[in-house]
Amino acid sequence: MADAGAPVGPESPVMANVAFTVNGKRRELDLDIRTSLLDAAREHLHLSGSKKGCDHGQCGACTMIVDGRRINACLTLAVMHQGSDIVTIEGLGQPDNLHPMQDAFVRHDGYQCGYCTPGQICSGVAVLAEIEAGIPSHVTADLNAAPEATADEIRERMSGNLCRCGAYSNIVEAMTEIAGRPA
């Protein structure tokens, strides 16, 4: 807690206009600047696919792909994303037009309760892109060789997405299939 007598901030919330592209559409919002990107999507744009699990960057349920990279949308302010290109689970695919990763999660039973699933799928899509781009991980044996989408690599790279139902092994199978490797 701040000490008594410490400087205090503005008495009323500070508002800001934020414009960004969400799932291919330009969106403009007037927001309390304290609004996280996650709350902007869920509460203001009514894109409730991205989930609020811990709200502290520990669970990954809020994962979105922003400017081509997966991030925890709970740990960033919407106002810091002026002009960003944001993709949420709704932008990856829809029930009648699933993204291949969504389809693979369904076929491999990559979830049980489903709460972490939007974050898992956004993260999964981005993980395969990171491997494709040659970004190493903690378990990559040779830092100077191209990493491959092995089960060990997938497990390590997905460690920021928790699943309390324990669907991990099926998530690895779904991702392995999309990566084009035998399960």
Added chain:
Amino acid sequence: MKSFSYERPESPAAAAAALAATPNAKFIAGGTNLLDLMKLQIETPTHLVDVNGLGLDTIAPTPEGGLRIGALVRNTDLAADARVRRDYGVLSRALLAGASGQLRNKATTAGNLLQRTRCPYFYDTAQACNKRRPGSGCSALDGVSRQLAIIGGSEACIATHPGDMAVAMRVLDATVETVDALGHERAIPIADFHRLPGDRPEADTTLKSDELITAVTLPKPLGGTQIYRKVRDRASYAFALVSVAAVIQPDGTGRVALGGVGPKPWRVEAAEADLPRGAKAVTAGLLAGAEPTRENAYKLTLAERTLGAALTEARA
């Protein structure tokens, strides 16, 4: 979260000036640590200076044969840079051992250096913590301390620096570059950047209140076998109980630093002369004067064994 105002300055000096102009203002870059702490009202800035628009996001060779890493280079990009992977493997390895993919995509080089401790009493606002609330006491001293410092702490604080990246930077002898509100530049050796708590644990670093980190510079490559070995409670996405950053040359000489044991990356250059004699001899010098609690005395053994494993790996 407490209310605050917000601005996006256009230059590093303007950013430093903006920070100096408002009491209790903070820089925000990746935000992955600061916003977490703001939600818990552990940090309550009245004003945020968003530095994300300042550039400072490139990695460039220096005339001395090293690399100058911009303050806003993201952890993912630093770990994946081909030059860093080839010439500073210990730094890539340390970065990749930290946090999660999502966090590394946001977290910056400067922000990583400035991350606050993960001491449970710093995080619990119902507890006494001299780092969070100066003068309130330290609940950790008689509390749950298995994660906390075994060396470098004080009667006022036994928190650790939680990071991995800084441990590698310490072994590489990196330099932190800054600019202040008047535009004055300064270069701080990484050894002098993080400070011991003493009776002022609220200050994690030697930065002045109007100083902005602009870059971290690495000297020319050391060669050798570069290893970062981290021991933690789970296989991924956890803070270090003990970590070892090591650069070992073919003749058995080298450098080592420890993470997870103290308020700053822990390196004792004099102890490195014992590297050819093995982990026990080095650890004796490195951790001489350690004052562990009953709960974290295991770190003395763990540090020696982790260093031993790193030295075995280097010889393989």
